[in-house]
Amino acid sequence: MKKQYFRIGIISVSTIALIAILYFTLFKGQIFAQPQIGANKPPIEMNPTIKALNDAYQNAANAVIESVVNIRVKLKQNQKGGTFRVFPFDENDPFFKDWQDFFKHFQDEDESELSAAGSGVFITSDGYIVTNNHVVENADEIRIMTFDKKEYKAKIIGTDKLTDLAVIKVDGDGFKPVHFANSDEIKIGEIVIAVGNPLGLSSTVTSGIVSALGRGGLNLIRPEDGSRGNPAIENFIQTDAPINPGNSGGGLFNLNGSLVGINTAIATRTGTYIGYGFAIPSNLVKRVASEIIKKGKFERAYLGVYIKSVDQVLAKALGMKDVKGAIVNQIEKGSPAEKAGIQISDVILEVDGKKIESSNDLQLEIAKRAPGEVVELTILRGKEQIKKKVKLEARDSFVAEKTDSEDIEEPKPGEPTNIEKLGLVVTPLDDKIKSEFDVKNGVYLKNVTKRSLINERGLLPNGVIVKVDGQDINSVKELKKIIDSKKPG
Structure with missing residues (x-):
C-alpha cells in the first residue's frame, strides 16, 4: 500500500516538472526578452550605381584630407589680413566686418588684434604648401596644423599678388602632396569636393559641381601695388561646393582625388556661402608654385x-x-x-x-x-x-589690359573703340564723315548697345558727337578722358 502511494507521488512530481519545462520553453521570450529598437534591416537596398558614387565620394575625401592644412597667421602690427575674399563687398563692407567680428571669437585672449585664418595644400613631401597670398600677406608669424593635429611653424618662400597665390614651407618630411589634375580638361558639371577649414572647423569636406569656367572681371584680387595697366589674373573655376571664410587656400578636388583648383573666394551678400565659390585653376597654381619654389618669385x-x-x-x-x-x-x-x-x-x-x-x-x-x-x-x-x-x-609686372584714357593712343579712322560706361562704339572722323555731317571735330557714333542708358535716352547710331558737357570733342581719347572722369550717377 505504501509502495503504491510512492509511485503516484513520483508520477505527480514528474508531470509538474514536465509542464513547467514546456511552459518556460513556450513563453520565456515574453518574460525575459527586451523590446526591439529599430527595424531588422534597412528599408531600401542601395542601388549599386548609387553605392559606387557614394564610395567614390568617400574614397576621394579620405585620399586628400591629409594633404590639406589649417593655417593660422599672426599679423604684423597695424596690418590687416584677409581670411577670405568676398565678392562683391570689400573689407570695409559691414557684411565683411561681421565675419571679422566672428573670427575674434577664435583669437587668443592675449592677442591684441585679429589673426588671419585659412587653409593650404601640401604640394611636396618635404613641406612646401600652396595657399592664397591674401591669407599670409602681412604675416609676422605663420603656423599650420595638419590633419593629425600636429603643429608646425611655417615661413614664406614667395608670393604673387596678381594670381593671389603664395608658397610657404614647414620643416619635416613624409607629408602627403596632392596630385595635380589638368585644369584644361575640366568640364562644366563635373563633380568636385572642397576641402578646407571654414569658420574655424578643421578638415571639412563639402561637395558640388563645376558650375562655370573662365570666370573673370570680378575684381576679387586687388594687389596694393597694382594698376589698371597691371591687372590681376582672374580666370576662376566657379563651383557650388559650399565654401566659407577659412576655406581660402584649400583644395578643390575631383573624384580621382586630384587637385583641380585652389579655393579663393565666394560671391555673396551675406558673408557666407550662397552657391557661388571660385577657385584658381590647378595648371596656373602648378606653374606659379613651381616658379616660386625655384626662384622665390613668379617670373611672368x-x-x-x-x-x-x-x-x-x-x-x-x-x-x-x-x-x-x-x-x-x-x-x-x-x-x-x-x-x-x-x-x-x-x-x-x-x-x-x-x-x-x-x-x-x-x-x-x-x-x-x-x-x-x-x-x-x-x-x-x-x-x-x-x-x-x-x-x-x-x-616683372605683367601687362594685359590698359583702360586709362591718358595712356591710350588715338585709334586710326574707322577703328572702333568701345565706351563701355555708356554702351557706345565710336571711331575717329575721316574726311568722308566730316564732309557728310559738315563738321570739323568730334567722333563718329558707330553703334549703341541695346538697353544701355544712352539707348534709353534715344541716342541712335550713325551720328557725330561734337560736345560733352559743353566741352569740344576732338578725338576718341578726349571723349574717353571725359567719360572716365565722371562718377556713376
Missing part, C-alpha cells in the same frame, strides 16, 4: 598688348559672327607683340590652338607660359584669319 611672361574682351557690340561692329576673342587696343613699343607684327584692332582668337573667349582667357594662357616660350596666335584681322608666332619675354 610678357606679350605686350592692351586688350579688351569682344562683346556683342564690338563683334557686330567688326562683322564677327561669334562673340569671342580679345581685341588689341594698344601695343607697347619694343614688345614681343610688336616684334611679331601684331596690330591694333587685331582680335586674338586662339593661343596654340586653345580658343580665347575673353581677355581673361588670354591672360591665363600667357600666365601659364614661361619667358622664352614661343606661342602661335590665331588672329582675326579685318575679314581674314592669320597666324602669328610670338616669342614671349620676361617682365
Whole structure:
C-alpha cells in the first residue's frame, strides 16, 4: 500500500516538472526578452550605381584630407589680413566686418588684434604648401596644423599678388602632396569636393559641381601695388561646393582625388556661402608654385598688348559672327607683340590652338607660359584669319589690359573703340564723315548697345558727337578722358 502511494507521488512530481519545462520553453521570450529598437534591416537596398558614387565620394575625401592644412597667421602690427575674399563687398563692407567680428571669437585672449585664418595644400613631401597670398600677406608669424593635429611653424618662400597665390614651407618630411589634375580638361558639371577649414572647423569636406569656367572681371584680387595697366589674373573655376571664410587656400578636388583648383573666394551678400565659390585653376597654381619654389618669385611672361574682351557690340561692329576673342587696343613699343607684327584692332582668337573667349582667357594662357616660350596666335584681322608666332619675354609686372584714357593712343579712322560706361562704339572722323555731317571735330557714333542708358535716352547710331558737357570733342581719347572722369550717377 505504501509502495503504491510512492509511485503516484513520483508520477505527480514528474508531470509538474514536465509542464513547467514546456511552459518556460513556450513563453520565456515574453518574460525575459527586451523590446526591439529599430527595424531588422534597412528599408531600401542601395542601388549599386548609387553605392559606387557614394564610395567614390568617400574614397576621394579620405585620399586628400591629409594633404590639406589649417593655417593660422599672426599679423604684423597695424596690418590687416584677409581670411577670405568676398565678392562683391570689400573689407570695409559691414557684411565683411561681421565675419571679422566672428573670427575674434577664435583669437587668443592675449592677442591684441585679429589673426588671419585659412587653409593650404601640401604640394611636396618635404613641406612646401600652396595657399592664397591674401591669407599670409602681412604675416609676422605663420603656423599650420595638419590633419593629425600636429603643429608646425611655417615661413614664406614667395608670393604673387596678381594670381593671389603664395608658397610657404614647414620643416619635416613624409607629408602627403596632392596630385595635380589638368585644369584644361575640366568640364562644366563635373563633380568636385572642397576641402578646407571654414569658420574655424578643421578638415571639412563639402561637395558640388563645376558650375562655370573662365570666370573673370570680378575684381576679387586687388594687389596694393597694382594698376589698371597691371591687372590681376582672374580666370576662376566657379563651383557650388559650399565654401566659407577659412576655406581660402584649400583644395578643390575631383573624384580621382586630384587637385583641380585652389579655393579663393565666394560671391555673396551675406558673408557666407550662397552657391557661388571660385577657385584658381590647378595648371596656373602648378606653374606659379613651381616658379616660386625655384626662384622665390613668379617670373611672368610678357606679350605686350592692351586688350579688351569682344562683346556683342564690338563683334557686330567688326562683322564677327561669334562673340569671342580679345581685341588689341594698344601695343607697347619694343614688345614681343610688336616684334611679331601684331596690330591694333587685331582680335586674338586662339593661343596654340586653345580658343580665347575673353581677355581673361588670354591672360591665363600667357600666365601659364614661361619667358622664352614661343606661342602661335590665331588672329582675326579685318575679314581674314592669320597666324602669328610670338616669342614671349620676361617682365616683372605683367601687362594685359590698359583702360586709362591718358595712356591710350588715338585709334586710326574707322577703328572702333568701345565706351563701355555708356554702351557706345565710336571711331575717329575721316574726311568722308566730316564732309557728310559738315563738321570739323568730334567722333563718329558707330553703334549703341541695346538697353544701355544712352539707348534709353534715344541716342541712335550713325551720328557725330561734337560736345560733352559743353566741352569740344576732338578725338576718341578726349571723349574717353571725359567719360572716365565722371562718377556713376
